Amino acid sequence: MTETLAAEFSNTSPVSIEVLLLRILGALLLCGVIGLEREIRKNTAGIRTNMLIGLAATVFTLVTLQMMKTLGDGDTTRMDPVRLVEAVTSGIAFLAAGVIVYTKGSVRGLTTGASMWLSAAIGLSVGMGMWVVAVAATVTGIIVLWLLRETEIAAGIKSDDDRDL
Template sequence: MGTQLAMWGWQALYLFEALVLSTAIGLERQAKHKDAGTRTHALVGVGSALFVIISKYGFMDVLSADVHLDPARVAAQIVSGIGFIGAGVVFTQRSHVRGLTTAASIWMTAAIGSACGAGLFVPALVCTILYFLAVTLLPFLTRIIAPGYGNDDMLRLRYRDGHGILRSILSVCAIHGVSVEGFSTRKSKDSDDEEPGSRGHVVSADLEVRGRDSKALIGDLSDIDGVISVTRINNND
């Protein structure tokens, strides 16, 4: 009985470590306002750990001279099964693929949870640390080594229609050396979108810009006569 209690205690510890490490990854994703946040990553990590525990201990009562089990078979299905969840956060927006980093984080969380379920405390902890180094340090190094690479921003502009403002917007982008990768506009007839005393429709435009820091660009776009507002939309994976 004492041996059984000790085994249960270790199993509970495996699950708790999986919860802590996977929640830490989920907090980082949620802080960046991603759909897959703390709850998703925590459930993936703990679920993966439980599957590994089931693989190791769940069938011990049926073992006999005529029954042989492969404890890796259930755990192996985690690798392929987690792809369905990862695919759910990947989508295409104006010919650009989004959500790959979040999908990869879910996949890595499953691996970390599996390591916890197998009792591999140190590899699970090290991989969690490496994850945070990858998502924080690598973008910083990229900006140093290749300035301008990966500086993608989605800007949302609201301006009055019928004044040639769109040409001015594109001209300012060209002056700043910024490439407009995607562009879409929509008109609004809502009275809330109209400026007091303005005539015509207010246009809401989304610009996907690439090439440089957009802070100065936002300032110059805001100074264009007829532009009502310029806001940055979170566009990280």
């Protein structure tokens, strides 16, 4: 029994435990930045939601990498890693649709839904070890969410009261 348990917990990952933990923490940090902006704006999907989305996307990516390593020998299994991206985007689209509301001729929650999708993309990028893409997406996302919003307010396109229209 001891050997069975030892074998179970000694399953080798395609990345070292240090890299695995770094990717998980990195996804939490980067997606937390996106969530912080949403939280400051008092939107429905804030820090925790965006962090969990990024964490989940990262874990799905790491699981896929493990599956490709252990099952993808070519003779017995046909792997399509693009399905990972499709599955994550479909799941996030479902969650994001829940924050989008249409009432009295206006749509609310689109930007929050889009930020959730961005967090999933950041999580996928971090999970694959594509740090430059993940950091660039985070910085660009903050520029779009914060700087462009401030520009819209300064230009009179939106008022400070218009949250997430």
